[in-house]
Amino acid sequence: MNDVGGMQGFGAVEQEPDEPPFHSDWEAHVFAMNRALIGQGVYNLDEFRDAIERMAPQHYLESSYYEKWLHAVSTLLVEKGVVTAAEVSAGEHSHD
Amino acid sequence: MTERFAAGTRVRTSPTDPTHHTRVPRYTRGATGTIVESQGLHPLPDDRSRGLPCEPLPVYTVRFAARDLFDEGDHAVTVDIWQTHLTPVDDEGATPHER
Numbered sequence: 001m002n003d004v005g006g007m008q009g010f011g012a013v014e015q016e017p018d019e020p021p022f023h024s025d026w027e028a029h030v031f032a033m034n035r036a037l038i039g040q041g042v043y044n045l046d047e048f049r050d051a052i053e054r055m056a057p058q059h060y061l062e063s064s065y066y067e068k069w070l071h072a073v074s075t076l077l078v079e080k081g082v083v084t085a086a087e088v089s090a091g092e093h094s095h096d
Numbered sequence: 097m098t099e100r101f102a103a104g105t106r107v108r109t110s111p112t113d114p115t116h117h118t119r120v121p122r123y124t125r126g127a128t129g130t131i132v133e134s135q136g137l138h139p140l141p142d143d144r145s146r147g148l149p150c151e152p153l154p155v156y157t158v159r160f161a162a163r164d165l166f167d168e169g170d171h172a173v174t175v176d177i178w179q180t181h182l183t184p185v186d187d188e189g190a191t192p193h194e195r
Contacts, residue, residue: 002117002118002122003122004119004122005121005122005124044144044145046117046139046141046144046145047144047145047147049117049141049145050116050117050146053117
């Protein structure tokens with residue numbers, strides 16, 4: 001999915017009067033992790049954007065902004081050989 | 097690659113629809129606009145996202161009439177686009193080889 005500039009058909013944009021930078025702590029963690037990984041040269045910004053656009057369309061459309069970021073960080077960490085898919089999966093299920 | 101376009105040059109964006117990443121917004125693809133200014137040289141995201149060699153290439157701010165993109169609106173829309181995705185056009189909007 002490449003929807004830079006957006007598209008119609010998803011209803012009105014929800015406006016929050018005093019919108020916080022993050023709606024949960026995990027969003028801030030994902031933000032910080034991504035900055036650190038790009039800063040360390042593990043992957044670059046274009047690879048990060050590409051990883052988001054490679055999401056399956058239905059998954060992409062169902063995901064929030066930072067859920068897309070988390071998906072891209074996880075995808076790239078596995079593809080770059082930093083962690084294994086099994087380790088990512090184990091981490092996800094450790095909170096079940 | 098050196099800079100080819102001066103401010104005021106009319107250009108058309110490529111009607112690209114690649115399977116890989118690109119920073120050409122879908123709503124500008126195939127549209128005609130005007131070069132506003134150079135933004136210097138930057139690696140092409142289309143290549144950099146795929147781990148390909150990517151020498152810095154010219155990027156320009158391009159101004160489009162909103163009406164040309166969305167069929168309505170009297171404002172302008174400006175987008176930064178790589179030279180790779182721009183072709184010069186004459187005042188009628190035809191590329192040189194179409195004349």
